Amino acid sequence: MLVTVIVLLILSLVGNQFGANLSTRTATNDYGLPSCPGTSSLANITPSPVFERDHTLxxxxxxxLWxxxxxxxxxxxVFNAPEPVGRVRFLSMVSLPNSPALTLYLSYSYSTGRFPPLSTIARSTDGGDTWINRTACDPNCSGADATNQPDTVFATRIEDPLVTQFGKGILRSDDGALTWQVLRDDVNVWRVFVSPAFADDQIVFAGAWAWTDPPPASWLIVTRDGGSSWEYADVGLNSSRVEELMFSPGFANDHTIFAYQHDTLFNSVDAGRHWQPIYFVSGDYFxxxxxxxxxxxxxxxFLSKNDALLISYDDGLNWHILVGGGGGHFLYQVVVTRNQSTPPRQMSGTVTPFYAMPSSPSHHLYLPLAGAIGISYRPLTLFLSMTPIGEYTHYFRSDNGGLTWRCLALPPVDD
Known part of the structure; x- marks a missing residue:
């Protein structure tokens, strides 16, 4: 009886508002962003895999590449793409156990008056001090994606319907991007997602892309033997492109993966064989x-969406707004790493969390949890880029898990 009264009281406070948007329900965030310099083009911030030790960004x-x-x-x-119209496109790095420096793979393109522009890959085995050009798999390649297996990298291809001579699919190199083996040539692939335990489990997921109808047979495929065989990996997912996929740092033991498609966050606890929706935003997108x-x-x-940065401390059951929530902003990239800072004696927020009922991906009821704490200190460093509508992109940093923010000092880029 007491439980029933409590539930009815909660419902009377929030009403039966299915499909509610978390950002409109939680507008009490006190942690705004400072006024910071910006850049006219979007940049990507990538911390070292061992940032807490080498302090490298x-x-x-x-x-x-700065x-x-x-x-x-x-x-x-540390790297300048050749003129004319050079562009650094993709950076991947790995910290190998027996190497004192990072190994980096950098994809870049440049125009020579032909279409498509030439694309190639450079590698550094000393953290970016020196670079050696490798053999591009072809002008259509994107990547390379490093693994924790020395010299093994993956690349992807999307075939432009107007330029078909370069093919599509997934490629693998076992000699540090010098020579390439085509693993799949029947599907356009825009990203591969490599297991953090690749040397042991040989797992790689690939996200499909569709230029025109019909859509691919599966928007997500996986190999569990390094690329020799592939299978569909979309059981439980929606029929749309997988925008991001991220492995748990403890994937070798917990087999947990997260992925999102437009407006729905999924997880898998069996290494991608089955997926479950755990969070949905109505009329919004991640x-x-x-x-x-x-x-x-x-x-x-952490999840960024079009007007807010969210955090969950409990695997997606409850969510808090760290930044934004009032509309008018366009949040883009968030990356997180650990740091060695000491927590202050008192630092906590007052944001009320909301419980998202994931029983239906299209209908959610957000209930405030009585007595739940707000956002709190964590020894995590966050980097965030934000582009207000029609403005420059601005860059921020937090060293306490998102409680407070400061400007990230930018390189002397030409704007």
Whole structure:
């Protein structure tokens, strides 16, 4: 009887509002963003896989790759794509156990008056100090995606319907991007997602792309033997492109993966054989996904959507708004890494979390949890880029899990 009274009281407070948008239900966030310099083009911030030890950041902007080895205080240009119209396209890196420096793979393109522009791959085995051009798989390749198996990388191809001579599919190299083996040539693939335990499990997921109808037979495929065989991996997913897929840092033990498609976040606890929707935003869409590097212990998930940055401390059951929620902004990229900071004695927010009932991907009821704490300190460093509508892109950093933010010092980019 008491439980029934409590449930009725909660319902009377919030009403039967199915399909409610979390950002409109929780507008009490006190943690705004400072006024920071911006860039006219969007850049990508990529911390080192061992950022808490080497304090290294990369800033990929137009034709230049910038690197900071002192926590983002100063920057050096470590790679310039060749003219004319050079563009740095994709950066992947791996920290190998027996190597003191990062191994980096950088994809870049440049125009020579032909279409499509030439695309190639450069590799550095000393963290970006020196680069050696490798053999591009062809002008249509994107990548390469590094693995924790030395010299093994993957690349993808999307075949432009107007330029078909270069093919499509998935490629693999086992000699550091010098030579390539075509694994699939029957599907357009825009991204591959490599298991953090690849050397042991040989798992790689691939997200399909559709230029025209009909759509691909499966929007997500997977290999569990390094690329020799592939199978569909979309049981439980929607019929749309997989925008992002992220493995738990403890994937080798917990077999947990997260993925989102437009407006729905899914997870799998059996290495991608089955998926379940765990969070849905009505009339909204997601833009980026990040997991705490200590996810196996703290179960923290970050999601950016078109007007807010969200955090969950409990595997997606409850969500809090860290930034935004009032509309008018366009949040894009969030990346997270651990740091070695010491927590303050008192630092907590007052945001009321909401419980998202995932029984139906199209109907959600958000109920405030009585007595639940708000956002709280975590020893995590977050990097966020935000593009207000019609404005420059701005870059921010938090060293306390998103409680407070400061401007990220930018390289001397030409704007």
């Amino acid at each position: 990369f800033f990929r902007y137009d034709s230049v 690197r900071s080895t002192n926590d983002g205080n100063t920057w050096d240009a 833009l980026d996904l990040a997991l705490s590097p200590d996810y196996a212990e703290d179960h923290i998930i």
